[in-house]
Amino acid sequence: MKSKKKDIRALTKEQLREFFVSNGDKAFRGNQVYEWLWSKGAHSFESMTNISKATREILEDNFVINHIKVDQMQRSTDGTIKNAVRLHDGLVVESVLIPTPSRTTACVSSQVGCSLDCRFCATSRLKRMRNLNPDEIYDQVVAIDNESRLYHNRPLSNIVFMGMGEPLMNYNNVLKAIDKITSPEGLGMSPKRITVSTSGVPKMIKKMADDEVRFKLAVSLHSAIDEVRTNIMPFNENFPLADLKEALEYWYEKTKSRITYEYVVWEGINDRKEDIDALLRFCSYVPCKVNLIEYNPIDDGEFQQASNAAIENYISALESRGFVVNVRRSRGKDIDAACGQLANKT
Ligand code: SAH
Numbered sequence: 001m002k003s004k005k006k007d008i009r010a011l012t013k014e015q016l017r018e019f020f021v022s023n024g025d026k027a028f029r030g031n032q033v034y035e036w037l038w039s040k041g042a043h044s045f046e047s048m049t050n051i052s053k054a055t056r057e058i059l060e061d062n063f064v065i066n067h068i069k070v071d072q073m074q075r076s077t078d079g080t081i082k083n084a085v086r087l088h089d090g091l092v093v094e095s096v097l098i099p100t101p102s103r104t105t106a107c108v109s110s111q112v113g114c115s116l117d118c119r120f121c122a123t124s125r126l127k128r129m130r131n132l133n134p135d136e137i138y139d140q141v142v143a144i145d146n147e148s149r150l151y152h153n154r155p156l157s158n159i160v161f162m163g164m165g166e167p168l169m170n171y172n173n174v175l176k177a178i179d180k181i182t183s184p185e186g187l188g189m190s191p192k193r194i195t196v197s198t199s200g201v202p203k204m205i206k207k208m209a210d211d212e213v214r215f216k217l218a219v220s221l222h223s224a225i226d227e228v229r230t231n232i233m234p235f236n237e238n239f240p241l242a243d244l245k246e247a248l249e250y251w252y253e254k255t256k257s258r259i260t261y262e263y264v265v266w267e268g269i270n271d272r273k274e275d276i277d278a279l280l281r282f283c284s285y286v287p288c289k290v291n292l293i294e295y296n297p298i299d300d301g302e303f304q305q306a307s308n309a310a311i312e313n314y315i316s317a318l319e320s321r322g323f324v325v326n327v328r329r330s331r332g333k334d335i336d337a338a339c340g341q342l343a344n345k346t
């Protein structure tokens with residue numbers, strides 16, 4: 001039978017304080033338990049040593065701590081680590097630690113599977129099972145922070161929401177997780193070190209702008225021509241580039257935060273001059289930079305990374321127009337941990 005007990009970490013600190021008051025205890029007890037749950041990362045009520053046995057039993061009777069469990073950890077030859085993370089209901093998501101000489105980045109998942117249908121992404125082949133809860137997102141970050149300290153002798157420095165799922169289709173929970181990650185009671189990280197990557201849901205981009213979020217925004221563009229984009233990202237049919245443009249202008253107007261466009265160049269798909277011209281036009285709408293991502297093949301060979309010459313054409317066209325462009329090399333390919341390869345293979 002399914003437990004009727006509530007996930008204690010779904011409660012705010014205020015709700016936890018109220019719980020204790022309504023049980024004839026002091027509100028302050030709520031602060032203590034909250035600290036155990038978030039700053040000290042307790043996995044059980046038993047481990048809360050400054051809480052009396054009687055109180056721990058009350059907690060035990062009413063709540064559960066649905067902590068994630070890292071089922072399997074794989075390490076790449078380049079230092080990248082991939083965690084297969086088991087959730088309390090048995091479902092699995094993946095998260096990745098990406099080390100560079102100067103930083104450690106956590107790439108986290110926001111949903112189990114994905115409801116989008118990007119044809120070049122392995123995750124799109126997994127049905128979207130459910131959204132992750134805020135604590136399930138937070139726990140992935142904590143697990144990677146611990147691994148970063150253990151294997152790279154430094155704390156986590158950056159977070160990207162580029163794992164499984166579309167973060168803007170689980171917006172409320174992603175926001176709550178980021179609140180916790182940036183709060184002094186959680187990890188106290190600066191929001192400037194967090195990037196939310198979206199395939200581009202215009203309505204939600206505007207909502208984020210209205211909410212005055214302080215993290216960074218990345219958009220998986222891949223083409224600035226509707227016909228091409230719809231072919232590789234079919235949901236573009238419902239969210240055409242004109243709507244995306246309008247939402248991004250709104251975002252920049254409100255946040256003054258530069259947007260990153262993620263872009264893979266594929267042979268025979270978006271390697272023509274007109275593709276480059278369309279991107280140049282799109283880049284002129286709002287301050288931005290372009291990350292050209294290396295393509296990570298996902299089995300069927302339908303998509304091929306374009307030639308170096310084609311990629312050079314993009315770089316020189318962007319640079320000559322004064323746009324910032326970075327070329328992002330894949331990390332962790334040998335363990336299927338690179339962009340678009342997360343598919344719970346093991
Ligand atoms: N749903 C979000 C976040 C997950 S995808 C989004 O679309 O942005 C993270 C990034 O990996 C996106 O830019 C996506 O387009 C890219 N990606 C997906 N499959 C890929 C592949 N096979 N090779 C390289 N990048 C890929």
